[in-house]
Amino acid sequence: MLQFLVNPERFMAFSRWAAPLLGLIALGLAAAGLALDFQAPPDYQQGYTVHIMFIHVPAAFMSEFVYACLGVASFLSLIFRHALAAAAARAAAPLGTGFTALALITGSLWGRPTWGTWWVWDPRLTSVLVLFLFYVGYMALEGAIEDEAKAARAAAILALVGLINLPIVHYSVVWWNSLHQGSSLLRAGGPDMPAVYLAPLLLMVFAYMAGFGALWLVRIRGEVWRRRAAVAAMRAAG
Amino acid sequence: MFDFDAGRYAVFVWPAYAVTGLVFAVLILDSLLRARRWRRAAEAPKPEDPA
Numbered sequence: 001m002l003q004f005l006v007n008p009e010r011f012m013a014f015s016r017w018a019a020p021l022l023g024l025i026a027l028g029l030a031a032a033g034l035a036l037d038f039q040a041p042p043d044y045q046q047g048y049t050v051h052i053m054f055i056h057v058p059a060a061f062m063s064e065f066v067y068a069c070l071g072v073a074s075f076l077s078l079i080f081r082h083a084l085a086a087a088a089a090r091a092a093a094p095l096g097t098g099f100t101a102l103a104l105i106t107g108s109l110w111g112r113p114t115w116g117t118w119w120v121w122d123p124r125l126t127s128v129l130v131l132f133l134f135y136v137g138y139m140a141l142e143g144a145i146e147d148e149a150k151a152a153r154a155a156a157i158l159a160l161v162g163l164i165n166l167p168i169v170h171y172s173v174v175w176w177n178s179l180h181q182g183s184s185l186l187r188a189g190g191p192d193m194p195a196v197y198l199a200p201l202l203l204m205v206f207a208y209m210a211g212f213g214a215l216w217l218v219r220i221r222g223e224v225w226r227r228r229a230a231v232a233a234m235r236a237a238g
Numbered sequence: 239m240f241d242f243d244a245g246r247y248a249v250f251v252w253p254a255y256a257v258t259g260l261v262f263a264v265l266i267l268d269s270l271l272r273a274r275r276w277r278r279a280a281e282a283p284k285p286e287d288p289a
Contacts, residue, residue: 038240048244051251055258098265102258109254113247211262215269222273229279 008084008224019217026210033203040196052110054200057185058208059102063131064166066096066212070138071163074156083227084220086152089159090142091219095212097135103128115179123172124180131169134162 033054043050073089076082107125108118119125138155145151168175173182184192185205191198244251 035240038242041241042245048247048251051244052254055254059258094268095265098261102261105257106254109250109257113250215265218269218273222269222276225273225276225280229276229282232280 006082006084011084012221012224015217015221019214019221022210022214022217026207026214029203029207029210033200033207036200036203040200043197046114049110049113050197052106053197054204056103056106056110057201058205059099059106060128061185061205062208062212063096063100063103063128064169065209066092066099067131067134067159067162067166069216070096070135070159071166074159077152078156078160084224086156087220087223087227088216089156090152091216091223093135093138093142095215095219097132097139099208099212100128100132100135104132120179122179123176124169124178127165127169127172130165131162134158134165138162 037051037054040050042048070089070092073085073092077085077089104125107128111120112118138159141158142151142155145154170183170186172178173180185201193201
C-alpha cells in the first residue's frame with residue numbers, strides 16, 4: 001500500500017476519492033456516536049460530566065496517534081528523502097496540534113468538576129502539554145528556516161526526538177502516582193467500562209480517526225500542489 | 239429518548255462541545271481553503287502556456 005502511494009500521481013488519484021469518502025464516514029460515525037452519547041444515562045459518580053469523556057478521550061487518543069504518524073513520516077522523509085513523506089509530516093502537524101489543544105482544553109473542563117481544579121502538574125497532563133509544545137516547536141522550526149529541504153530535515157529530527165515523549169504520555173498513569181485516572185480503553189484485558197458508554201466512545205474514536213484521515217489527505221494534496229506551484233514559478237523565472 | 243440535560247455541570251459540558259466544534263471547524267476550513275489556494279496556484283496558466 002505504502003509502495004503504491006509513494007508515487008505522487010497515484011497518491012493524488014487515490015486521495016481524490018478517499019478524502020471525501022473518509023469525511024463522510026467520519027460524519028456518519030460522529031452522528032451515531034453523539035446520538036448514543038446523549039441517550040446514555042449520567043454516570044453514578046461523575047454525573048452528566050461523563051458527556052465530556054466522549055469528546056475528550058478521542059482527542060487525547062488522536063494527539064498521540066497523529067504524533068506517531070508525524071514521527072513515521074518524518075523518519076521516512078529523513079531516510080528516503082521522499083517529498084511525499086515530508087509533505088505528510090508537514091500536513092500532520094497542524095492537525096495534531098488541534099487534537100492536543102482539544103485534549104488539554106476539554107480535559108481542563110472535565111477536571112474542574114471532577115478533581116476540583118482546572119490544571120495540576122500531574123505526569124499525564126504535563127506530558128501532554130510537552131506533546132503540544134513538540135507540535136508547536138515542529139511548526140515553528142519548519143517555518144523559521146528558509147531553505148525548505150533544510151527546514152524539513154531539522155523539523156523531522158525534532159519530531160523523532162519528540163517520539164520519546166509518546167510512551168511517557170501513555171504510561172504516565174502507570175509509572176507514576178497520577179491524579180488522572182488509568183487507561184480504561186487501551187488496557188490489558190480489554191476496555192473497562194459499561195457497553196452503554198463504550199459503544200459511543202468507540203464510535204467517536206473511529207469518527208475522529210476517519211476525520212483525521214480525510215483532513216490529512218486534503219492537506220497532503222495541498223502540499224503537493226504547493227510544491228508544483230513552486231516548481232512552476234521557478235521554471236517561469238528561468 | 240435524547241437527554242440534553244447536563245444539570246449543574248452544563249457550564250463545563252457545553253463549553254467543551256463548543257470548543258470541540260470550533261476547533262474542528264477551523265481545521266476543516268483551513269485544510270480545504272489551503273488546498274484550494276495551492277491547487278489554483280499550481281493550475282494557473284503559466285507565461286509560456288498558450289492562452
